[in-house]
Amino acid sequence: MAVFVLDRGARPLMPCTEKRARLLLERGRARVHKVMPFTIRVVDREAEDCEFQALRVKLDPGSKTTGIALVRETVANGVAVVNLFELVHRGKQISEALMARRGHRRLRRSKLRYRAPRFLNRGNQKSGWLAPSLQHRVDTSMAWVNRLQRLAPVSAISSELVRFDMQALESPEIEGAQYQQGTLAGYEVREYLLEKWGRTCAYCGARNVPLQMDHIHPKSKNGSDRLSNLTLACQCCNQKKGALPVAVFLARKPELLKRILGQAKRPLKDAAAVNSTRWALVNALKTTGLVVETASGGKTKFNRSQFNIPKTHALDAACVGEMGGITDWQKPTLCLKAMGRGSYQRTRLDKCGCVRGYLTRSKSIQDFQTGDMVKAEVTKGKKTGSYTGQVAVRASGSFNIQTSSGLVQGVSHRYCTVVQRGDGYGYSLVAKTDAIGTPPKSRMLRIPRSTSSA
Structure with a gap:
């Protein structure tokens, strides 16, 4: 994958290859700015001294997964793939959580104590209002478009305007x-x-x-x-x-x-979600101030078939819109899974909605929070070894670490070092796909040795 590059003032420069990034780090000309996605910051260059090429972010919106591709525009209206991403939404989890909360409240009102019924007390919904599970898809897509704008000099956006005419x-x-x-x-x-x-x-x-x-x-x-x-x-x-x-x-x-x-x-399950959010996403993309191109799903399929590209969410995004050719598409895909940032709920509930346990009031334990990426060097005991992954904290200071090989339980906070603070997403790497469309495998990303922040 291409490595994102920032100048001394944290302004985006053109992405570089992994080899060039490694040389810049070894020679002391750059420092690691962010691990996921991997970004370096050079210490001897300003954005005004650099030349830029036209970069475009392409989106293939979906109900469960949205494909994102960062491409470089070449001659004859062609594109060269720079990076591929697959953004996994958590709309279903949000919907299920809201339904469970509604059921628990209804049970408490009807059986545990009397309270006046709640109806007709909600204000009129604004025009364009979306359910939380649908708004989440728009918000997460926009969050990553804005993040890519901060990491690369993006000049345009292309999005597939999916339409399922059910009637x-x-x-x-x-x-x-x-x-x-x-x-x-x-x-x-x-x-x-x-x-x-x-x-x-x-x-x-x-x-x-x-x-x-x-x-x-x-x-x-x-x-x-x-x-x-x-x-x-x-x-x-x-x-x-x-x-x-x-x-x-x-x-x-x-x-x-x-x-x-x-x-x-039964109709296609995801059709309603895609129909509801397609215009909301396009209107949100226009607020970025960049040129926004929209294209149909038929055009995406035509491009994919014409250039013999296998079907994945990320490669579908790379094929969105008008293009005369595509190169460098055989790249690994970075999977971005929305995990959330915790819950306001301070108790655990049983199946009847009754309290069965209380959560700690503080999200931070020994300067660690659930979702942080940590590296643990355990020097003694049954769990001796090196572990890297996302941490789940406990008030006792004995943490769980989710690694690529499985869950490691009971690791003391004294052995842990923060690699990157949690940002609400889980990261894994999907192996590159060949032209035949071999099913890819996922694996956790390997943390580079130098993790100092500039």
């Missing part, structure tokens, strides 16, 4: 005054089915094979072209099924039949 997909014959959502743009029916059915054959579960659209109720027997009557099948299963109704074809597999019929009626 047109469910009822293709709809028209006139009934059609209020606009024409279908972006994902076509086939791409929607690929997302809905997980890019696998509905009948045999085959992956990484050419898939065909299949009518659950045969079209020759008055089956419709509605989305609820379409699924994906490999060529072998499609030929075996032929014009048979799915109930006849899967007569010996009732569980599979029930699952297919149930999944066919």
